[in-house]
Amino acid sequence: MGLKSIRYPAGKLPSIRVYLVSMNLALLLLFMAISLLFWQQISNFYQSEQAEDIVSIHNAMQARSASLVRSMALSANQAITGYDFSFLINLMKQVTDGDRDIQYCTVLSNLGQVVAHNQVDQVGRLPDNPIDKQALALLDDEFIDDQVSDFSIQFIDTLGTLETQNQMMQVVTPVFNGQELWGILYCGISLAGVQASIIERTAEWHEEINRIWFFYISVAAVFILFGFMISLFVTQRLLRAVDQLDAGVKEVSAGDLNYRLSMQGLMCAEFGTFATSFNRMASNLENSHRALDGYNRLLEYKVEERTVELARSNKELEAFNYSVSHDLRAPLRSIEGFSQVLSEEYHDRLDETGLDYLRRVRAAASRMGVLIDDMLRLSRLGRQEMQVSTVDLSELANNTLSKLAENEPDRQVSFQVAPDLMVQGDRQLLGIALDNLIGNAWKYTSRREKAEIVFGKAVKEGKSCYFVQDNGAGFDMRYADKLFGAFQRLHKSSDFEGTGIGLATVARIIHRHGGSVWAESEVDAGATFYFQLP
Amino acid sequence: MHNLKRLNLGCWLLWLSLLIVPGHVAGDDGLRFYYFNPDSPQNNLGRLKSDMESLLDGFDMTIEFQPFAHLTDFDARVRSDRPAFVFAPHWYLKRNADEIRFTPLLQSVRQQQNSYRKLLVARLGEDDDINRPERLTLAMTSLGPGSKLLLASMLNPENFVALDKLSIVEVPKDADAIFAAALGQVDVALVSQANMKLFRKINPRLIDSLKVISESTPIDMPVLGYIDGVVTEEQAAALKQFMISSQTSSVMRTLQIEGWSSHER
Missing domain, CATH: 3.30.450.20 (PAS domain)
Known part of the structure; x- marks a missing residue:
């Protein structure tokens, strides 16, 4: 009943x-x-x-x-x-x-x-x-x-x-x-x-x-x-x-919950019983609420404490990253410099094997330099102050695609950008995010004779979001949870170049805006990266 | 309880005595005036008694007036009660005066006559002819014993039938004889002229159905008198004077007479 x-x-x-x-x-x-x-x-x-x-x-x-x-x-x-x-x-x-x-x-x-x-x-x-x-x-x-x-x-x-x-x-x-x-x-x-x-x-x-x-x-x-x-x-x-x-x-x-029913004017016993029971229930509820408030305050205190600790740790970690990255640059420059001297001044004294090793050292040093730059850039994102304004995502996407097309004019890529996609956010950070997403699309469609890249707006689960879609190599959705981790790569470096920092950068920028990012894909059937901003 | 039964028995005896001796109580209080006049057109004896009592209230003595409808009743009561005054047909008094010690005082007068005539009437048949069966029934007021002889003296037999073929039906009042004849209850009736005249006024239908066959010899009008030994001559004279003085009163109309005349026996 x-x-x-x-x-x-x-x-x-x-x-x-x-x-x-x-x-x-x-x-x-x-x-x-x-x-x-x-x-x-x-x-x-x-x-x-x-x-x-x-x-x-x-x-x-x-x-x-x-x-x-x-x-x-x-x-x-x-x-x-x-x-x-x-x-x-x-x-x-x-x-x-x-x-x-x-x-x-x-x-x-x-x-x-x-x-x-x-x-x-x-x-x-x-x-x-x-x-x-x-x-x-x-x-x-x-x-x-x-x-x-x-x-x-x-x-x-x-x-x-x-x-x-x-x-x-x-x-x-x-x-x-x-x-x-x-x-x-x-x-x-x-x-x-x-x-x-x-x-x-x-x-x-x-x-x-x-x-x-x-x-x-x-x-x-x-x-x-x-x-x-x-x-x-x-x-x-x-x-x-x-x-x-x-x-x-x-x-x-x-x-x-402090309110109590008055017993005056209730007229009949049933109402009196009801009021008594209700008041007892309200008292219990108030006690429970008070206890819950205590728990909440304690929890908030602990969260705040953890947050402070986490922030401190993050700051220390970023500082550590920065300092490590920065400090690594000095020996790396020595390696690059001396390997270049070796390559130029002792070129004729080294046999082919020595020259091959020297080339590998120089390539590794160069790659390490890129890695250090990416790490530095990633750590800067966490510390950089956000300048929020109205940002035209369509314009940013078109700029990125134009630069990519200029760099590789021989590629057959058709791209489609939805006009006037305006959001509130940090123009520079959102530009970096779009550079990474569109850059990935450009990279993973490199083996397609007719590459297609689309940037637009969609509605997912009742929420408005933006996407970058390509018809590239795609990826296995079983590893989707690793997609946005730093230095995580789902393809071999020999297939597609990269440091594994790009999508981590995207995720950090979108998260700093209070939004979310996710991807859908199928191997060899292209991928779609969605991000949602508040 | 015993006394109650005795009282109850006493009441019964008193009541029986009243039944057995009628008029006894009334007679003790006053004089009686008995009336019998079958030939009078006045048939309403109740009204007659009432009017007469009203009249007699003005008399010095207390008199109880009692009319009678039937000769037998009248005769019996006259003999047993011995009333003080009697008003009766002349033939009755002529026949019984000595026996009852009757002394006449006044004779009634109607149409300035102290006698009247009776008519022998018969009912007309369908052809306006008189039905004359061999054996006739005749209705008339009672004339007492010897009615036929008296009738014979009153009628001329040549004008009618032999008296030996008549069956006489005595009716209480003269009017009843008219009714009896007119309604076919009898063949002929002997009725007074006054009643015939009266009925011609009040119900001509009845009279028209009758035919007068013959007329009687004059019959003396009724007489008012007193009984000797019951009242004194002075008292009788006082009543006589009272009745004469009342000739203009309305009771005379009730009595269906016009006045009084002195009557000597």
Whole structure:
């Protein structure tokens, strides 16, 4: 897990603020969703309760009406048996007068005539409206087999009765003359009262729902407000703590190992533990760093000491070289002088063998002189002060090639120099270096009929560098490490002249400029010498 | 617990005594005024009782007014309760006055007459002709025992059918006879002229379905009197004076009479 997390750059991960804000928003949305769900359930509950209430009111009305009509039917039975129509009519009138919900009461005989009605002028009429006919039909459809004691009740309700104020409910019951089914009694019950009760009850329900809704909204608002404030407070404290930790970590990571996380305002135990651990880690790191600093200082001291010693040794060695080289010149000049005297003045006294030996002595002395000169030149390079300026390497290369071409005009050499290769360095030293590199190329292409020398600029391993390339003899790369050593030669003197000082000189000059030099080659396929300057 | 059972038993006995002796308690507190008038167009006995009680509140004595719808009830209670005052049909009092020691005080007057007539009506058939089955049923208010004889004295048999072929159906009120005839429950009905007039106003449909066959001889209007031995003559006279003085009150409309006339037995 730890390794995996390292793969993601910290900058691409979301901030903890995003998580905290998202979490708070998610909680808010969750609360609202739950509230919505809760409210829906409450509404459903109230709606079902309200519906039950309405049904209950309606049923109560039916029960009351049925009870009343049954009682009237009993009286009607008595009245009809005793021809007491006036009593029946009076009863109906009193009932309808006494109960505003009862709009009318009628007794229809089985002959199909109104025999009693709360309005006496209605007595004697024939059934002439749908309700009368519907009620009369019940006589054959529902009550035909009824007995006196059955007290059957039927309701004639039109659809949508509860929706309009003017709807009526007809409560119908059979009327007997003795034991004989004689007719029907029905009363028209106005549902206006029921409707008013329902409207009143509905209003009460709505008021109750509104009250609950107001209460709920108020509580929810207070809850959300307090929740938001608490959330804001906690989030701010958390973010402050996180920022505090973050600042501390950045401070320490920037190198201030003395920095310690404050324990104040960290808010929670985990942050405290983190800060404690971090401070302990910073302390350990600081101790380690201090120890490392000690080691570094000691090392630097030792390096400096060694450098001083080395410089002193180098100086002594150079002085020694110089003095040796210089001191060797005196006897060498004696050897050269006396061998020249011998060659000129005792030429005729020496035989061929003696003359041959004398020539060899003189050649060796001459070669030794060259060696001493090269050694002197090499030792001077280390001591010479550098004069840094802008140097046109292209110009230096062209000058060197021109001189070489003048010295050996018979050679077929094609050379190519990239223009305007400007660097910062010591013009004289860089000239010596280029003389050696181009001179080597000139020398090792001497056996080529068509020699080619190129000086240019290239990019190696992402760094800009300069090269001298030839198509000469090349060398074996196995000995490349010896290439830049003094007096190291990869070819026989009989094949190619040289002292083995040239490339050592090049290496010393380039190193003095803070650069590097290397070569690539293949035997008989030419060589390329690269040097890089800062 | 024992005392509680005793108390409970006592309550039951008290309640039973009230059931067995109706009016006993009320009679102890005041005088009774019993009313029975089946031929009156006033069918609403409740309203009648209420109006009369209001009227009698102005009388010096406490009087309980009780109307009756059925002759049998009225007769039984008159004999058992011995009310102070009675308002009843003339034929009833004529028949029972001695027995119940009834003394008339006032006779009701309607249309300035102290008598009225009854009409014999029959329901019209589909061809506006009177249905005359062989055996007729006749609805009328009760005339007590001997209704047929009394009926015979009231009707001219030549105008109708032989009385021996009549089946009399006694109805509580005169209006019920109209209903019974008009609604086809009976073949003919004997009803008062006043009720016919009244019903022509309130339900002409019913009256239009009836045809008058004959008219009775005059029948005396109901009589108000007192029972000897229950009230004194002075008390009776006081009531008489009170009722005469109340002739302009609205209760007369409730009684469906216009006034009173002196009545001598």
